[in-house]
Each structure stands twice: as structure tokens, then as C-alpha cells.
Amino acid sequence: MEFTSEQRLDDDVVEREFTLGEIPGTLWMPGSASAAVPLVLMAHNNGLPKNEPRLVARARHTAARGYAVASIDAAGCGSRPRSAADDQARADLRKAMQAGEPVDEIFESFIGPLVDKAVPDWRTALDALLALPEIDGPVGYSGWTAVGIHLAVTEPRIAAAGFFAGGYVPLAQREEARQLTIPLLFLLQWDDQGNPRQRALDLFDAFGSKEKTLHANVGGHTGTPWFELEDGGRFYDRHLK
Template structure:
């Protein structure tokens, strides 16, 4: 892991850009000298690690005492995409705007993204846990629910997870949801135009976790109330500290 830049932000959080091979990422760490629990934070499929909403969540969580990291996985953010990926994204946008069925297009796009992303996130996790000031246990938080499901099943170091939305998740991860057993916080925007509500509720019901909590709020996809960040940190405190 090679750090390429760093800056101390006005909330005391240290923000560092890094690369791990071809993987670009960002790490935010608190001022505390004690080893901080690690939170892997992702955004919706393909959005860049510099997305303002992700950065705001990461800085808030780091200021609360966590090391927070995100990456642009293969095909995401500014990393190269194949012609097939670009075509699938264009087809998906067109179908959603036209109100046409999108399941098969979604499967062809998100399924491979998850398969390619998981090894890179696990390699990043290995490298992060070798850094001074970062320790376990590890949490996952993010809007890329399909990735989070696969990581929660495949990665035993993840002790708790927070998922957003979940209306569109590939069939493979819907089946895997039954294998997710870590404590879970699931956020749902009741009027999310891009995530069918009933599918999200069915996914929540499918999770195998004995401790799982659903927070539903009125509003569209980007309208998650700010107080959910506070509740999210309390959830992490219960399971990672």
C-alpha cells in the first residue's frame, strides 16, 4: 500500500489517498492514538470514491473514532470500463427512463462487478489491517448492498454491516443473504424511485442475522436523514468497540 497524499481536515480527521497495485483508495483516520476499528465504506455500483455523500459519511464516521476506507473497485469510479459494461449501463438508464423491465440488464452489469470487486476489497482489507493505528473488528457500510452481502458471507473479519436500499440486488446475492449472520442495520427510503420497496423488504426478511434492524424513512433515494449517520455510529459502537 502506497500513500500518495495526506491532509489534516478541519474536524481533526487525517485523509490519505493510497494505491494498492492498480486499486485507488482513500483512508480517513481519527486523531486518537489508539488502534481504531475499521469500517469499509462503499457507494452505489460504480460511483467514485470521491462522491460527496460518501466523503461526508466517511468523515463523520472517522471523527467518531473509526478508521474508514473506500476504494474504486474494478470498473467503478474513474477506473476503466469495458465496452460491454458501458453498453449495459446505457441500456439500464434507457430502460429505467422508459419504465421497461431491467432485471436482466441489471444482472449482466452488477453480477460481474461484484465478482471482480470482492477480491480487491479483501486485498485492501489485508493491507489496511497492517497499517499502524488500525485494528479490528471490521464493519461494512454502504449503498452497494450486493457487494456488502458477498463480503459479509466471504470475509469472516467483518463483524457488523450497514446496508442502504436493496431493491435491486442480483439473484446470487439474494440467495446469499440467508448466509449473512452478522448484526445488520438496513436503511430504506420509502419513496425510493430506483429501488422497489417490496423487494427491499423481502431482502431484509431473507437475511439470516439474529440481530437485524430496519430503519425506513419517507423520501427518495438521496433523502436519507442526517440523523441516520448518528444512529449508524451507535450501531457500530455496539458491535465494533
């Protein structure tokens, strides 16, 4: 892991950019930490970059609460190279969803492989991050549901997870959801046109965890209330500190 920049932000959070081979990432740390802190991995949905404003806001808020927070551009995501076929699949998926047409076939053929490629990069980043003296376990996850399910099932160091949306999740991850046993916080926007409500509720029901909590709020995909960050912080405090 090579750190390429560092800056102290106005909320006493230190932001450090890094590269790990071909993987670019960002690490946010509480500026006043005097000992090693727990880690939260934060992933955005469907290939958006690690510097997407909503993700950065969540990351800084969580770091200010006393956590190391890391995000990466996994394979096929953000600034990483992607094929013309991937770009066409994204366009086809958006077009079909906007038109109210069936999207399952496009979704499975595109998102399924994207999840499979992303998780090894997240595990590589996790290895490098936990080797830093200022970071210690346990580890939490926050963000993209499909990646989070696959990562949590294959990575025993993930102790708790917060998932967003969850209406469209590949069939493989819907099956894996039954294997999850860690504490979960599942956020659902009730009027999210891009994530069918019933599918999200069915997924929540499928999770094998004995401790799982569903928070549903009115509004569209990007309308998650800010107070959910506070509730999410308390969730991680219970399980990571």
C-alpha cells in the same frame, strides 16, 4: 500499499490517498487517535467513485467518531478502467429504469459480474489496511448492499454491516443473504423509484441474522436523513468498540 498524499481536514480528520497495485483508495483517520482504532469499509453504489461527495461526508463523520474509514475504486468502478460494454450496460439500465421498463435481465448481466470483480479488491484492501499499526479489528461495512452481502459472506473479519437501498440485488446475493449471521442495519428510502420497496423488504426478511434492524424513511434515493448517520454510528459503536 503506498500513500500518495495526506491532509488534515477541519473536523480533525486526517485524509490519506493510497494506491494498492491498480487499486486507488482513500483512508480517513481520527486525528486525535492515541491507539489503534476499528475499521469501517465504505462502498458506494454501482461503480460511483470513492470521492463521491455523499460518501466522503459519511466517511468524515464516521472517522470523527473514532473509526478508520476506507473506500476504494474497485474493479470497474470510479476511476478504474471499464469497457465500452460496461458503459453501454449502465446507459441501458438507466434508460430502462427511467422508462419504467423491465430491467432484471440487464441488471443481472451487468451488476452480477461487477460484484464478483469488486469483492476480491475489497479483500485485498482489507488485508493491507489491517496490516497498518494504527488500525485494528473488528471491521464493519457500510454502503452498497450487493457488494456488502457478498463480502460479508466470504470475509469472516466483517463483524457488522450497514446496507443501503437493496431493491435491486442480484439473485446470487439474494441467496447469499440467507447465510448472513452478523448484526445488520438496513436503510430503506420508502419512495426510492430506483429500488422497488417490496424487493427491499423481501431481502430484509431473507437475511439470516438474528440481530437485524430496518430503518425506513420517506423520500427518494438520495434523501436518507442525516440523523441516520448518528444511528449508524451507535450501531457500529455497539459491535466494533
